[in-house]
Amino acid sequence: MLPRRTYPATEGGKSPVTVKARKRIAAGAVLLLIAGSLAWFGSRPTNSAKPEGGPPAFLTQGMPIMSRPVELTFLAGKSATSASSWDDVLVWKHYAGMSNMRIRFQLVPFESLGETRKLMLATGNYPDAFYAGRLTAAELMKYGKEGVLVPLEDLIDKYAPNIRALLGRYPDLRNSLTMPDGHIYSVPSYYDPDFLSMLIGTPLWINRKWLETLHMPEPQTTDELYAYLKAVKERDPNGNGVADEIPYGSIGINVLLHQLKGAWGLGNRGLANVNVDWDEKSGRLRFIPADPAYKELLEYVHMLYAEGLIEKDIFTIGSGEFYAKGALGVYGSAVMPNPFTLMKMTGYVGAPALQGPHGDRLYSHVKPPLAHIGAFAVTNKNKYPEATLRWIDYLFGDEGSKLFFMGVPSVSYEETPDGELRYVEPITASPDGLTMEQALTPYVTWLGGSYPGYARAPLFKGSESLPESLAAAEKVKPYAVKEIWPPFNFSPGSLGTEITSYVQSMQYKFITGEVPFTDWDKYIGNLKMIGLDSYMQQYNEAFQAYSRSK
Template identity: 70%
Template sequence: MKGYKWLLSAAAALIVGSTLALYYNQQSKHSAARPEDPPLLLSEGLPILNKPVELTFLTGKSATSGSNWDEILLWKHYAEMTNMKVHFRLVPFESMGEERKLALATGSYPDGFYAARLTAAELMKYGKEGVFLRLNDWIPRYAPNFQKLLERYPELRQSLTMPDGGIYSIPSFYDPEFLSMLIGTPLWLNGTWLEALRLPEPQTTDELYAYMKAVKERDPNGNGIADEIPFGSLGISMFIHQLKGAWGLGNRGLAHPLVDVDESTGQLRFIPVDAKYKEVLEYVHKLYAEGLIEKDIFTIGSSEFYVKGAQNVYGSMVTPSPYTQMKQTGYIGAPALQGPHGDRLYSHVKAPLVHIGAFAITNKNKYPEATLRWIDYFFSEEGSKLFFMGVKGVSYEEAADGTLQYTERIRNHKNGLTIEQALTPYVTWLGGSYPGVVRLPLFQGSESYPASIEAARKVKPYAVKEIWPPFPYSPGSLGTEIASYASQMQAKFVTGEVPFADWDKYVGNMRMIGLDKYMSMYEQAYGAYLKSKQSE
């Protein structure tokens, strides 16, 4: 009896087991036949991802751009297009250096750095450590638009490649033929006042001085009040960069503001200790001492400068555009000035590679391939149009012949805002440093306006012929100390706080800081640059 019951139990178990096995087998076949979930990263086009994700970028902000980029039309629209919503942690450019260093040193960095002005030294250090992702193998696959730019300009790839062979950043790049963009901030003269004073355009540094003196003394605005300011800008360095070519200095462009080549010897030259640079500072000191330069030029902020400019008090200025920033017409670009020794060089020209570290992806980013595709879109014609112009029908219009222009609400704002002020709800390129490529006709900023194009045309015959790109090397803290001391003493010589009788002492101090070592490092970087050019 017990054996019979055991047989029944065994039979029942076998039936149940067979049934379960058949069920799971059928389920397994059904599961295998079911299609897998689609990949998060879509193969091409837009959207980039098949479901929404969010990222955070540490971002540099100019005083002229909006205060909350999450609400800017460009980024809201692009988030819908891509399924990638970016939160921009905005930091003023004036504070970005310290904020960037702190984030990297403490490990509190986000998914990416946008318009953050990363230096070659930071890219080298944190790229090697794996904080910034190496993009070499990813660019051909995930950044085809940027890849085309690298193929067209081999020197761009060379400049982006760090000594370890890695490319860790996406840059800000200007079309080499877009000279007004490479100039960026011309020296503008008040053409209306030139006519009122019956003076020709200054062609020499002496004639510029005479014009400034006439502005101060002869009441060109005719209001009977001595309220004219012969020259103003945001800082004195911008003016000195405009002038030094009249002494033959800066002959390799603005990417190397401290070093160029002494054409008489063929050797590298440290500009801030050169005898001709002393003459430049003596000239500017003379202007400052005679009240021909904005008295607050070392401390004036952008808002105050723009407000003053809008009151039509400046006889000359260095700024992107008196019209787009201050709604002032009548200003003309100054010609390349001839200096006291016959030099007539226009050296205020940037390298096309303007910011080597405009964008970088960090190892905290969960979607690095998608992020590279996200930034690559802005290197396409369609993406450039969105970035610079905004959304069609809202911030810009396109004529049948393809001509673009901002809408009437921006060009003639009902509250009298300048074009740049009216653009802030729509785009974020204002103030520069963004990753992307800048070219006409997609870029409609101040550098594309007729007055800026004409200013560039005027100086083109005298513009720097050989423009050095940034060298991917790191002078470290020594480089920072050298540049800082040069800047401090520049201001002190101009104001008269330090007399020019102390020039030799200043040069000696520069050597004590380590100028010879600094120049030795520069020689090595220059040698590597020449070697890379020979291999093109």
């Protein structure tokens, strides 16, 4: 997710990460666990700033935001690629000095964020705000109605000119953020609708060097992808005489399913409503995991898995292990933001939209511009809600976006006379042999996504802005879904949880062969017994509400 710089080839295709750097990464993983534990059990810090001369005053314009320093506590979702502690990260130290608002971030790994968030809200031990909190629409509705979350629409109109302008520019965004009670309880993570490589996020990357070695063209169909993966497994494309190549790898299997389902005509409204799209033949909503075409997709992926063409640990591998393996140059293909930024590997090219067995050629792996509806929310424990909204609003403007995504001028980035932003040389060419994401951790915290903000070119310089990512997006653009639904605002409650859990469980069992496909009808019957018809009725009501709002 960073600007690209060409590195010299290393022996055996291995990433030139030093032992010192590896130890540093390992230590960071330990600190991550500690930070997560503290976020669970640590006591909530209070506003400790007690300036002389009376209480701090809220300032409505410019910087600082408060007349005297104040301190707030935010629960923050953390990716494995960001710093283990944000206290000394450049962006927040600099912004604290500008704004007179020091934020104490209680970090929780994204993997456990949902449970931590639910526990805090249920027990009343929640922070002043949720940052990169991934609150769901159901949580926004519930805790907004109960008064735990602060309504923001009036504060936006008064104190948040950048967010107000964004909502004015994109009326669908305002509609999506507005809950059924008429209030807005969150600030989103939003992508420029014209920034297609950002909406794609994680393309399917193919090892171009191995294609050349194997004398094979880029796969254009699912059959050709299978042939390439099989050749990677059997024909030793790295030429070391050892069967160490992994034809396909990723963190989990879902990203592969999302990349492939368009080849079966599924996912024709994008990724926001991951299990529901529009059935053109019947003219109604379709539950994708119950469709016969989905069965064919699972059969295809089962074939890949059974023949050893997919990473054997695909269901359990963590991001650290995945990136470490990738740095060894063993993957023939992968779904991820960019092999260079996270593995320091070059020579990969984005795959085209693949044509499926029935002639379908749809690229459905496209997120809505509204990436996360509940990226940021203010709670009723916050003593300074107006100041907190001004604090987040600054990061939606041009200057704030530069600070958030790039850091501080002349320290972490430079701006050319024509306005182009570039990270400094120690980041683009780390003397410690770090990847760019590793080199960026002392400066910024957007790594891994889910942040509240407005990502757009040219202010964003993540992996989606790299030449190969832009080329990958252009390649699939003619086949990309044209109508992208946002997430619908409805709460299916325990029924939705039960259906999703069952689908995920059976997806694993079908792919691994634990359950044969002859049991497909039994699987469909169980979905109906759980309450699929009722679930789809609720979904349809939410869809109708969305349609009326347009």
